[in-house]
Amino acid sequence: MLKNLNKIFVLLFAVSLSAAFIWYQSGEADDELADSVQIFDQSDALVAQLTKVVAPDTIKVSRDSLRKIYRIMWTSKSSMMSPPKTVYVWDSVIRSATDAIMLDYMDSLVFQKH
Amino acid sequence: MVSIPDYTRILFFSFGGLLLFGLIFIPMERTFPAYPNQNIIRPRWRTDLLFYLGQNLFWSWLVLWILGQFGTWLQALVPISFQRTIQEQNYFLQVTEVVILSDLLIYWAHRWQHSWSFLWRFHKTHHTAEHLDWLAAYREHPLDTVFTVGVINLPAFCLGFPLETLAGFIAFRGLWAVYIHSNVSLPIGPLKWVIGSPELHHWHHVKERNCGNYANLSPLMDLLFGTHVAPGHFPDELGVNGEGPKSYWYYLIEPFLPKRK
Ligand SMILES: [Zn+2]
Numbered sequence: 001m002l003k004n005l006n007k008i009f010v011l012l013f014a015v016s017l018s019a020a021f022i023w024y025q026s027g028e029a030d031d032e033l034a035d036s037v038q039i040f041d042q043s044d045a046l047v048a049q050l051t052k053v054v055a056p057d058t059i060k061v062s063r064d065s066l067r068k069i070y071r072i073m074w075t076s077k078s079s080m081m082s083p084p085k086t087v088y089v090w091d092s093v094i095r096s097a098t099d100a101i102m103l104d105y106m107d108s109l110v111f112q113k114h
Numbered sequence: 115m116v117s118i119p120d121y122t123r124i125l126f127f128s129f130g131g132l133l134l135f136g137l138i139f140i141p142m143e144r145t146f147p148a149y150p151n152q153n154i155i156r157p158r159w160r161t162d163l164l165f166y167l168g169q170n171l172f173w174s175w176l177v178l179w180i181l182g183q184f185g186t187w188l189q190a191l192v193p194i195s196f197q198r199t200i201q202e203q204n205y206f207l208q209v210t211e212v213v214i215l216s217d218l219l220i221y222w223a224h225r226w227q228h229s230w231s232f233l234w235r236f237h238k239t240h241h242t243a244e245h246l247d248w249l250a251a252y253r254e255h256p257l258d259t260v261f262t263v264g265v266i267n268l269p270a271f272c273l274g275f276p277l278e279t280l281a282g283f284i285a286f287r288g289l290w291a292v293y294i295h296s297n298v299s300l301p302i303g304p305l306k307w308v309i310g311s312p313e314l315h316h317w318h319h320v321k322e323r324n325c326g327n328y329a330n331l332s333p334l335m336d337l338l339f340g341t342h343v344a345p346g347h348f349p350d351e352l353g354v355n356g357e358g359p360k361s362y363w364y365y366l367i368e369p370f371l372p373k374r375k
Pocket residue numbers: 224227228237241318
């Protein structure tokens with residue numbers, strides 16, 4: 001009886017810690033996403049440069065693109081367990097976001113034509 | 115605009131992860147041991163600890179860099195309109211698609227890791243463990259990790275599944291990979307036909323190279339493609355035929371050494 005109670009306790013303990021870990025990792029993803037959107041907003045130089053090529057509206061829309069790009073970064077790094085914020089990660093988030101905005105913009109042009 | 119690499123954070127996550135996984139799996143291994151005679155401190159645990167630390171503190175950079183290059187390139191190949199169609203689907207449909215697609219892909223990719231000798235050179239490292247537990251899950255050549263992580267994330271890269279669908283699933287999958295290596299025997303009754311287990315994965319670690327049980331999450335793919343192995347108990351011997359234990363550093367360079375006669 002006591003032995004069974006012990007087993008149930010160990011199992012419950014492991015399951016709740018695991019659930020907490022999964023919950024934390026998902027939350028972490030959302031937090032970092034918010035961070036990266038903020039960094040994107042703050043980078044005036046990037047926005048100024050982009051407005052030369054695309055309409056200001058597109059930049060607002062591009063938040064979705066950033067989200068999409070960020071997902072790739074997050075997916076690959078969370079598979080590695082430790083989510084490191086690195087020069088490389090931010091740098092490529094910004095760079096990829098720029099690419100994605102251009103792709104989205106081109107996509108919308110094609111869409112308008114039809 | 116760009117932040118300096120935050121090493122305190124990396125250290126915190128690496129050692130925090132070790133502590134958390136230890137807290138989850140050590141009591142489990144003591145309460146439900148598959149091999150009751152295997153201690154928590156078992157032969158070669160230091161090698162596996164080095165694999166864990168190496169992966170978290172160092173190799174993850176390389177893996178990230180390579181995946182970053184591929185990810186952007188891959189996503190550009192798939193039309194954004196198609197990615198939008200995926201994202202507009204019902205949440206549960208998306209989750210199901212992610213699970214089935216990544217399981218199907220990882221099943222075949224894992225079979226290639228065993229059958230194709232170039233991939234086996236790198237994947238063999240994972241199989242050199244003669245004692246399995248939660249820590250042994252990390253025994254992986256960094257380039258083998260690049261391959262596995264790349265394949266696992268392929269559906270996400272290409273199809274544009276949103277973050278919300280993936281976040282919890284990825285964390286769960288990481289934990290599951292550690293669980294199936296742990297020295298734990300938990301009978302789950304008829305559920306064993308749909309859910310994977312340490313017992314099934316231990317049979318994947320027997321000394322034969324074409325050992326079966328290539329899937330991780332669910333044995334369905336193995337059942338479907340005829341590679342399911344389940345004798346109903348844990349195997350006696352694990353490892354790679356004719357291979358003695360080597361050092362961490364040797365394992366790192368081994369795939370690049372000329373083939374021995
Ligand atoms: Zn294998």
